Amino acid sequence: MPKVVIDPLTRIEGHLRFEADVAGGKVTDTHSSGQLFRGFERILQGRHPYDAHMFTQRFCGVCPVAHATASIRALDTAYGLSTVDIPENARLIRNLIVAANTIMSHATHFYALWAPDLVNPLYKTVLEEKAGETGAAIYKELAARLTPLAGTSWIRAVQTRKILHKVIAILGGKMPRHMTFVPGGVTVTPTIGDIAKIYSFWLQGKDFVEQQVLGISVEDWLKTETIGDVANYLAMFDDKPLSEVPDIYLLIKFGAKGIAENMYDLPVSLALDTYGGYRGDEPIGFLSYGVYYEGDDWGWLKSGFTDGVTLAKEAFDPNKVTEHIQHSWFEGYSGGRHPYEGMTNPKYAPGTEKYSWLKAPRYDNKPAEVGPLARMINDQDPLVMALATAFGANVYTRTLARLHETVRVFAKMTEWAFALIDNINAGYTKPSDFCNTTPVPKTGDGYGLTEAPRGALGHWIKIRDGKIANYQAVVSTTWNCSPRCANGYRGPAEQAALDTPTPVASNPVQLGSVVRSFDPCTACAVHTIDKKTNKKYELRLL
Amino acid sequence: MKFENLDILKLDRRTFLKVAAAMGASAFLGTYKADIVRAIAEADRNIVWLHGSECTGCSISFLNAEHPDVIQAVTKLNVMIQYHETIMAQQGLFVDGAAVKDAALNANYALEHFLDSGKPFILVVEGCVPQGPEGTGDYCKIAGKPFLDEVKHAAEKALITVAIGTCAAYGGIPATPPNPTDAAGLQFLKTTKGGVLGAGYKSKAGLPVINIPGCPAHPDWVLLTLAAAILEKVPADFLDKYQRPKPFFPPAYTIHENCPRRGFYDRGELDTEYAGGKCLWKLGCRAPVTHSDCPLRLWNDGHNMCTQAGAPCIGCVEPMFPDGTLAEEIEKIPTLVGVDINTIAKVAVGAAAIGVGAHAVRRIAMKEE
Numbered sequence: 001m002p003k004v005v006i007d008p009l010t011r012i013e014g015h016l017r018f019e020a021d022v023a024g025g026k027v028t029d030t031h032s033s034g035q036l037f038r039g040f041e042r043i044l045q046g047r048h049p050y051d052a053h054m055f056t057q058r059f060c061g062v063c064p065v066a067h068a069t070a071s072i073r074a075l076d077t078a079y080g081l082s083t084v085d086i087p088e089n090a091r092l093i094r095n096l097i098v099a100a101n102t103i104m105s106h107a108t109h110f111y112a113l114w115a116p117d118l119v120n121p122l123y124k125t126v127l128e129e130k131a132g133e134t135g136a137a138i139y140k141e142l143a144a145r146l147t148p149l150a151g152t153s154w155i156r157a158v159q160t161r162k163i164l165h166k167v168i169a170i171l172g173g174k175m176p177r178h179m180t181f182v183p184g185g186v187t188v189t190p191t192i193g194d195i196a197k198i199y200s201f202w203l204q205g206k207d208f209v210e211q212q213v214l215g216i217s218v219e220d221w222l223k224t225e226t227i228g229d230v231a232n233y234l235a236m237f238d239d240k241p242l243s244e245v246p247d248i249y250l251l252i253k254f255g256a257k258g259i260a261e262n263m264y265d266l267p268v269s270l271a272l273d274t275y276g277g278y279r280g281d282e283p284i285g286f287l288s289y290g291v292y293y294e295g296d297d298w299g300w301l302k303s304g305f306t307d308g309v310t311l312a313k314e315a316f317d318p319n320k321v322t323e324h325i326q327h328s329w330f331e332g333y334s335g336g337r338h339p340y341e342g343m344t345n346p347k348y349a350p351g352t353e354k355y356s357w358l359k360a361p362r363y364d365n366k367p368a369e370v371g372p373l374a375r376m377i378n379d380q381d382p383l384v385m386a387l388a389t390a391f392g393a394n395v396y397t398r399t400l401a402r403l404h405e406t407v408r409v410f411a412k413m414t415e416w417a418f419a420l421i422d423n424i425n426a427g428y429t430k431p432s433d434f435c436n437t438t439p440v441p442k443t444g445d446g447y448g449l450t451e452a453p454r455g456a457l458g459h460w461i462k463i464r465d466g467k468i469a470n471y472q473a474v475v476s477t478t479w480n481c482s483p484r485c486a487n488g489y490r491g492p493a494e495q496a497a498l499d500t501p502t503p504v505a506s507n508p509v510q511l512g513s514v515v516r517s518f519d520p521c522t523a524c525a526v527h528t529i530d531k532k533t534n535k536k537y538e539l540r541l542l
Numbered sequence: 543m544k545f546e547n548l549d550i551l552k553l554d555r556r557t558f559l560k561v562a563a564a565m566g567a568s569a570f571l572g573t574y575k576a577d578i579v580r581a582i583a584e585a586d587r588n589i590v591w592l593h594g595s596e597c598t599g600c601s602i603s604f605l606n607a608e609h610p611d612v613i614q615a616v617t618k619l620n621v622m623i624q625y626h627e628t629i630m631a632q633q634g635l636f637v638d639g640a641a642v643k644d645a646a647l648n649a650n651y652a653l654e655h656f657l658d659s660g661k662p663f664i665l666v667v668e669g670c671v672p673q674g675p676e677g678t679g680d681y682c683k684i685a686g687k688p689f690l691d692e693v694k695h696a697a698e699k700a701l702i703t704v705a706i707g708t709c710a711a712y713g714g715i716p717a718t719p720p721n722p723t724d725a726a727g728l729q730f731l732k733t734t735k736g737g738v739l740g741a742g743y744k745s746k747a748g749l750p751v752i753n754i755p756g757c758p759a760h761p762d763w764v765l766l767t768l769a770a771a772i773l774e775k776v777p778a779d780f781l782d783k784y785q786r787p788k789p790f791f792p793p794a795y796t797i798h799e800n801c802p803r804r805g806f807y808d809r810g811e812l813d814t815e816y817a818g819g820k821c822l823w824k825l826g827c828r829a830p831v832t833h834s835d836c837p838l839r840l841w842n843d844g845h846n847m848c849t850q851a852g853a854p855c856i857g858c859v860e861p862m863f864p865d866g867t868l869a870e871e872i873e874k875i876p877t878l879v880g881v882d883i884n885t886i887a888k889v890a891v892g893a894a895a896i897g898v899g900a901h902a903v904r905r906i907a908m909k910e911e
Contacts, residue, residue: 002637002638003637003638003639004635004636004637005634005635005639006633006634006635006651007634007635007684007685007686008627008633008634008684008685009633009634009635010627010628010630010631010632010647010649011627011628011629011630011631011633012628013597013628014597014598015593015682015683016685017683017686035682035683035684036595036681036724037672037682038595038672038681038716038722038723038725039716039722039723040715040716042720042722042817043715043716043718043719043720043721043722047867048867048868048869048870050826050867050868050869051659051864051867051869053869054864055715055864055867056614058597058599058714058715058757059597059757060597060599061596061597061599061600061601061602061603062596062597062598062599062602063760064597064599089889108602108605112628112629113628116631119631119644121622122629147631148629148630148631149616149623149629151611155613158605158612159611159615161605161611162605162606162608162611162842165606165842166842166843166845168842169841169842169845169846170845170846171851172845172846172851173841173843173844173846173849173850173851173852173853174847174848174849174851175606175841175842176602176603176758177599177758177855177858179848179851179856180851180853181854184816185816185817186816186817186852187816187817187851187852187853188817188852188853189817189819189852197845215789239582250842273771277688317808346675347682348678348681349674353707357681431815431816431817431818431819433817433819434817435816435817437815437816437817464771471849482864493858504646504692505637506635506637506642506644507635507636507642507647512633535815
């Protein structure tokens, strides 16, 4: 029984080791292991609360915006500010920055990080062996588009993603690391000209999305809601040469066994719909904290927890979030603890039951997948619900959910931009229309929940004597790539990688695809240490 | 301080393209077959890009490069990126504990194979190097090995070593007290020379580590420095005392002098609340003690910079970053070091002539003396 180890798993952010036992060409057991520990939260203790969002957005260079958002929302609440205290202009600007970064991150993930797996030599062999010239033509088209540094779509996507960063730079000073979020609002006061520039970039992005990705207009794509709609969409391009079809057509049609082989009677497919899902013999769910201001609320994309077995959705309750350390390189408690009560004493112990620097977050003691698929499921998006119902959760639906969310968020951006123009035209341009500057409180507790591109993200802060007394972050990849918990349940990626076909142990491309489909970002796996005092957190549950 | 003779100065963005074109383009771009393999084997200039305790922000920033963008640069300069975890197709692979001996599949094998080949290469390091716990480096492991060991191994063989971002250069946020992972930069820990490679380290080209700090580093700083290194145009007095290229991190002036909001400072109009549109001095701005060309170069293809967007400069290119509390006025921070006295003196003289605010800058200058 070969043991396959991927270390480092490349084309992700950070350092992740993934171990798999393989028997009969399939994965039989898995261990996901974070290989980096930084201790940011410990560094924050004793500092000015203002530093929190500046430091924590430096957790990650891919989604600094998400950390800044979680942190600034935690600070807002700790400063005694609720959503209605944040000026509407600031909410719109925060939304636009979060949206632009999510789109940038999704595009980078799909084109530069995940899709290059599809040009792995293994697929060439499989496609050519089973489908002869047709298979060779499919592989050739994938390679022409997706080869790193050379593929036409790869190059265009990597160049186009920059315009999203320009949008953020206009509203945030620069990117990565936009600088303009402060407790109470934003520092930036864009003019109509600035927003016109943003709109111009948006239109450039729209060209890419419509010409390269979808082949139809954004508006028409968003009318795609059922499997029948998907079939009609495919039919529009079936008669065209492969070199002229849009990227998502290739993925939808040749990515799924259920479509290429069952619907089109082709002899072969990439079969991405046949692995990367859940067996259902361990608990699993889909979790979203909700994201984007909507009027006076938070959650244009809605929060929720959907059970992976029953598919029943329940309202999200932040008190049900806990972290386990039974199999992580930390010591000090057993079972699960809420982040406010968490403690993090590192103890590196290779070769024991502990095997990761990531803790194991659980929701109601269940492992939970987070990210675009979980967001779309909890938002009850019709297309993703239809796909998930027809194909289940797997590499295929996870990837399509990411692309579909990208289009939805992209379309929504103009609404926020135009609302901002209306406000400016109506004369809401005073400093107080952008920031409700508020002095640092002596004492305050706060938490900020949001959605990073790769999933649910929460920051918890406690201010005492005007300084940060404690800071905890529970991040998306800790959810997805977590090790086993105290109850012995595997983390979502560990579960999803079970049964993954691994015909050639020395080239486990499908295994890499499964883990990458969660868009891991392990630099965020930051936790605090206090070796000397062994101090336990005193924060109370919310 | 004179820079007129530095070759890199002639290499502004437009001339860079001309120089690049003169190098001769390869057939790399737009091909996706055997040509790539051949190009890798025959490339003249190799880059090995390692990630330590980092966030990938500098790589992401690097991808934002314009005129030339990364793809142009890679193509026109015939540069081969031999190892870069975020971009490369391969991944690290072991079967039953043994490395898969295929450079087309196994990233680790490709790296070791390349390092053993003896070919000259430029080493780029992103992220600091954790030395803990107890000097083992176990807080950051790649392919089962501490990054601490790997970076030393690669640095021994490198023609030129470049630290990208404040973490790789000086330790950055992870090395900030209490420095939980005992992290350091390649040749510095904050302002103290040494780091994990030691104060005496020189690459095969006889150069110390070239530091390109910033959180993140500006893509122009990275590309132009790499271009200078590739073209072997690194003059003897290229670096300042913290080993930063002087053209981008000028010892003689700070961000404050070219800040788009400088006029407000000169008139004494200082914001005390955010979004006021004026000078950010009172809100903790570090521009007066931060040496970089941000206001001239701007970010993201010239669209903006921190202070222009109302965000106080946080001094992210300075070795002590993030020293002190970022929201506090610099004149109130007793620990602020790494400040060039001459610079402060010059700023103070300039400001004194106009009046407002000079007191603060002068006080810092005095403290330094």
